[in-house]
Amino acid sequence: MGAEVVTVSTDTQYVHLAWQRHEKELANVKYxxxxxxxxNLSRMFGVYDDSSGLALRGTFIINPSGILMNSEIxxxxxxxNIDELMRKFKANLYxxxxxxEGCPSKWQEEGDQTLKPSPEMVGRVHEALNE
Amino acid sequence: xxxxxxxxxxLGHQVPDFEIDTYDPTVKNFGKISLEGQKKAGKWTILxxxxxxxxxx
Numbered sequence: 001m002g003a004e005v006v007t008v009s010t011d012t013q014y015v016h017l018a019w020q021r022h023e024k025e026l027a028n029v030k031y032x033x034x035x036x037x038x039x040n041l042s043r044m045f046g047v048y049d050d051s052s053g054l055a056l057r058g059t060f061i062i063n064p065s066g067i068l069m070n071s072e073i074x075x076x077x078x079x080x081n082i083d084e085l086m087r088k089f090k091a092n093l094y095x096x097x098x099x100x101e102g103c104p105s106k107w108q109e110e111g112d113q114t115l116k117p118s119p120e121m122v123g124r125v126h127e128a129l130n131e
Numbered sequence: 132x133x134x135x136x137x138x139x140x141x142l143g144h145q146v147p148d149f150e151i152d153t154y155d156p157t158v159k160n161f162g163k164i165s166l167e168g169q170k171k172a173g174k175w176t177i178l179x180x181x182x183x184x185x186x187x188x
Contacts, residue, residue: 003175006164008151011184013161016154019184032153032164034178041149046139047180058180060140064173066166068146076182089177 003089008034008041010048010055047073059085061092104129 011019016033020026034041036055042048047058057074070088074080091103094110101114113129115121121128140146150165169176 003177004164004169005177005179006151006153007179007181009181009183013152013154015184017161020154020156023185026156029156031179032155032157032162034151034153034164036151041151041178042180044139044147044149045178045180052182054182055180056182058178060178060180062146062166062169062176062178064170064175066146066148066170068140068142068144071140071142079187085177089175092175 002093005031006034007031008036008055010036010039010042010053012037045071061089063092063096 009016013033013035016035020029020033036042039048039053039055042055042058045058045060047056048054049056054076056076057078057080059070059072059080060068061070063069069092072080072085087108090109091107094114095101095103098114101116103112103114106112107114115125115128146166148166150163150167153162153164154160155162166176
């Protein structure tokens with residue numbers, strides 16, 4: 001997909017290795033597992049919880065120029081929707097090519113309807129989405 | 132929780148360079164990933180933080 005997915009926790013790379021070897025659910029993991037034992041990277045992204053020393057469930061998409069394009073942070077007790085992450089990533093790739101368009105919430109993949117902000121659309125988003 | 136979870140980085144702004152150690156299951160070896168390296172390779176980066184190994188992600 002042209003992206004490197006890196007999972008990150010405050011565990012060390014050695015613990016990542018042990019977990020990946022031990023947990024059968026992780027047998028097919030293909031992502032590098034990032035180690036942030038100091039919490040520095042987690043702090044930089046605002047997901048470090050000082051009271052526990054752990055990182056919250058944060059997802060960040062950074063473009064090839066190093067610009068932060070999306071952020072999502074969930075508390076400990078809520079998992080993330082991978083389909084939504086992939087939707088956001090695909091929308092980023094599309095919008096990098098089509099800079100004058102916008103992907104509405106129901107956009108799923110290239111070919112789906114987009115919006116082009118214009119004076120004519122103000123107050124008429126409903127019509128634009130249903131034309 | 133006083134210092135917890137403020138967002139320090141702004142959308143649409145440059146992320147400062149970082150480098151972290153990794154374990155890469157595809158090559159069964161340790162390595163490093165840096166934002167600078169990703170930029171040089173022209174690749175997107177998706178960082179996926181989670182609380183702890185040996186729990187659900």
